Amino acid sequence: MLFDVADTIVAVASPPGPGRRGIVRLSGNDAWTIALAGFEAHTPQPLPVRAEMREGRLRVDGVRATLPALLALWPAPRTYTRQPLAEIHVPGAVPLVRQVLAHCLARGARHAEPGEFTLRAFLSGRLDLTRAEAVLGVIDAQSPAQLDAALRQLAGGIATPITALRDHLLDVLAHLEANLDFSEEPDVDLLGRSALADDLARSSRELAALAQRLRGRDRPSGDPKVVLVGPPNTGKSRLFNALVGDARAIVSPVAGTTRDYLSALADCAGLRVELIDTAGIETGDGDIEQQAQSHRSAQADSADLLLVCSSVDIDSPHAVFDRPVLRVWTKGDLAPAPPGYLATSAATGEGLDALRGAIAAMIRRQVAEDDLPSGTGPRCSASLTSASEALGSASQVLTLGGGDELVAIDLRQAIDELGKVVGATVTDDILDRIFRRFCIGK
Numbered sequence: 001m002l003f004d005v006a007d008t009i010v011a012v013a014s015p016p017g018p019g020r021r022g023i024v025r026l027s028g029n030d031a032w033t034i035a036l037a038g039f040e041a042h043t044p045q046p047l048p049v050r051a052e053m054r055e056g057r058l059r060v061d062g063v064r065a066t067l068p069a070l071l072a073l074w075p076a077p078r079t080y081t082r083q084p085l086a087e088i089h090v091p092g093a094v095p096l097v098r099q100v101l102a103h104c105l106a107r108g109a110r111h112a113e114p115g116e117f118t119l120r121a122f123l124s125g126r127l128d129l130t131r132a133e134a135v136l137g138v139i140d141a142q143s144p145a146q147l148d149a150a151l152r153q154l155a156g157g158i159a160t161p162i163t164a165l166r167d168h169l170l171d172v173l174a175h176l177e178a179n180l181d182f183s184e185e186p187d188v189d190l191l192g193r194s195a196l197a198d199d200l201a202r203s204s205r206e207l208a209a210l211a212q213r214l215r216g217r218d219r220p221s222g223d224p225k226v227v228l229v230g231p232p233n234t235g236k237s238r239l240f241n242a243l244v245g246d247a248r249a250i251v252s253p254v255a256g257t258t259r260d261y262l263s264a265l266a267d268c269a270g271l272r273v274e275l276i277d278t279a280g281i282e283t284g285d286g287d288i289e290q291q292a293q294s295h296r297s298a299q300a301d302s303a304d305l306l307l308v309c310s311s312v313d314i315d316s317p318h319a320v321f322d323r324p325v326l327r328v329w330t331k332g333d334l335a336p337a338p339p340g341y342l343a344t345s346a347a348t349g350e351g352l353d354a355l356r357g358a359i360a361a362m363i364r365r366q367v368a369e370d371d372l373p374s375g376t377g378p379r380c381s382a383s384l385t386s387a388s389e390a391l392g393s394a395s396q397v398l399t400l401g402g403g404d405e406l407v408a409i410d411l412r413q414a415i416d417e418l419g420k421v422v423g424a425t426v427t428d429d430i431l432d433r434i435f436r437r438f439c440i441g442k
C-alpha cells in the first residue's frame with residue numbers, strides 16, 4: 001500500500017459530524033497553493049517563513065457567499081510530515097466542510113488514505129514505527145490508562161532502549177567482521193569472547209522477557225478483560241449485574257445457572273473494562289457442563305484479571321491461576337470475609353466501589369508495566385522473540401568456541417529483527433498492518 005509521497009494529499013481533520021470548526025488538512029508540495037486558492041486575507045502578506053495563522057474569507061466552488069476562514073500554513077521541513085502543510089478552518093457545518101474538501105480535490109489534491117499523514121511522518125524519518133503506533137494509540141485511547149501508555153510511548157517507550165541495543169550489536173558485528181578479514185588463526189581473545197557471550201545471553205533474556213510481556217495485548221476492543229470465576233452459586237452473576245449496572249445475567253439459587261459466558265462493559269473508577277461472567281467451576285461431565293467449562297477456560301485464559309469469587313471459606317481445588325488474580329468474597333452480608341479477600345455484597349452494595357477501585361488499580365499497574373498501547377505488542381513480540389533466539393544462539397556459539405562467522409550470522413539476524421521493531425528495517429507488510437488502522441486525516 002505504499003502511496004506516492006509526491007502527491008499533495010487532503011483530508012478532513014476535524015472529528016466527523018457537525019462541530020464548532022471544520023478543519024481540512026493538506027500536505028505536499030502544492031499544499032499552500034491549493035489552500036491559498038480563493039482565500040483573501042484580511043491583511044494581505046507575503047508567504048510566511050514560519051508557521052502562521054491567517055484570517056480572511058474563502059471563496060469555495062458551489063457556495064455563493066464567501067466563508068469566514070482561518071488558514072494555517074507551515075513551511076517545510078519543520079512540519080509533521082516534513083512537507084509543506086496547510087489547514088483550512090471554516091465553520092463546522094458538514095456540507096461546508098465537504099465543499100472545502102471538494103474545492104481542494106478539484107485543484108489537484110488527492111484524498112488521503114487512513115494514516116497517510118502519519119505514514120509520511122514516518123517515511124520522512126520524523127517518527128519511528130513504535131511512535132507512529134503511539135499516535136494511533138492516542139487517537140484510539142478509550143481510557144485514561146490507555147492514553148497514558150500511548151503518550152509515554154510517544155515520548156520514547158521501548159524504541160529508545162531497543163535502538164541502543166541495536167547500535168551496540170552493530171558495533172560488535174563491525175568488530176567481528178573486521179577480524180574476520182584477516183584471522184588465519186582462531187581468535188585468541190578468550191576473555192573477550194566469554195564476556196561477549198555473557199553480554200549477549202543477558203540481552204537475549206531481556207528481549208525474551210519483553211516479548212513475553214507484549215504478547216497477547218492486542219484485543220480487538222482494546223478494553224482490558226476482567227473475568228469472574230468461582231464455584232457455582234457463589235453470586236458471580238449477581239455481582240456481574242451489579243458492576244455492569246444492568247440485570248443482564250440470570251441469577252438464581254440453582255447451582256449451574258450460568259452456562260454461556262456473558263460480556264458487558266463496566267466502568268471501574270474511570271477505567272473501562274470488559275467484564276465477563278462465566279459458568280461456575282464444577283466437574284460435571286455432561287455435554288452442556290463440558291461446553292460451559294470450555295467456554296470458561298477460554299475466557300479465563302485470555303483474561304487480564306481474574307476475579308476469583310468465593311462465598312464459602314475454602315479455596316477451590318482448581319485454585320491455581322496463571323493470570324493476575326483478585327480474590328473476592330461474595331455475599332458479604334451473610335458471612336464476614338476471611339483474610340485475603342475483598343469483601344463485597346451485591347445485595348447491599350457493600351464493597352462494590354472498593355472492588356471497582358481495586359480492579360482499576362491492578363489493570364493500570366499492568367498497563368504501566370507494559371508501557372505500550374495495544375497493537376505495538378503483537379507486532380513487536382514476534383521480532384523480539386526472534387532477536388532473542390538469535391542472540392541466545394550467538395552466545396552459545398561463542399561459548400562453544402565456534403567461528404566468528406557463525407556468530408556474525410546470528411548477530412545480523414538479531415539486528416534485522418530489532419530493526420523491524422523501531423522501523424530501521426521496514427517491510428510493506430509491517431507498514432500496511434500499522435497504517436491501515438488509522439483514521440483518515442491523521
Ligand SMILES: Nc1nc2c(ncn2[C@@H]2O[C@H](COP(=O)(O)OP(=O)(O)OP(=O)(O)O)[C@@H](O)[C@H]2O)c(=O)[nH]1
Pocket residue numbers: 231232233234235236237238239250251252253254255256257258259278279280281330331332333334344345346347348
Ligand atoms: N444474600 C445475598 N445473596 C446473594 C448475593 N449474591 C448472590 N446471592 C444469591 O446467591 C444465589 C446465586 O447467585 P448467582 O449470581 O446466580 O450465582 P452464580 O455464581 O452466578 O451461580 P452459577 O451461575 O450457578 O455458577 C442467588 O440466589 C443470589 O440471589 C449477595 O451478595 N447476598
Ligand SMILES: [Mg+2]
Pocket residue numbers: 236237238249250257258278279280
Ligand atoms: Mg451465574
